[in-house]
Amino acid sequence: MIGLNRKLDKLGRVVVPADYRYRTGIDIGDQIKITEEAGKLIIEKVKPFCKICGSEENINEQYSVCEDCINKIKSI
Template sequence: MKPAGIVRKVDQLGRIVLPKSLRKRYQMNEGDPIEILVQGDQILLERYRPRCVFCSGMEGVSEFKDRFVCSQCFSEMNQLKG
């Protein structure tokens, strides 16, 4: 991970502001969902991408009954109907 050389303070409500240059570089727009990940003692921010509830895959994910399922798991579930 490469430092951006930017320091921001956390405000009284726990918020930080991401500089416009970073938002632009990583295509983050107002209202976009951001996922907060923890790795050891680091906090990581990523654009949210839905994951399959069964395998955690991110390829071919679609929403089904308020859950996200990938095409591979959906196909496997269809085979169980048999």
């Protein structure tokens, strides 16, 4: 892959090119995780997960809770 040279602005921000966002499935407004590994920054899209049990399946994104937990709460 050919890299692009970009400058960080005064606040340390950089624009991620639309082509890169499209190919990685990272879109404007997505929650991202930034990690450092061997002197390189890695940007990953954060998958929605249940704030109660940690599951990544059947997430109600409005509440950030999985349907199983919603059903358990409703049955209380």
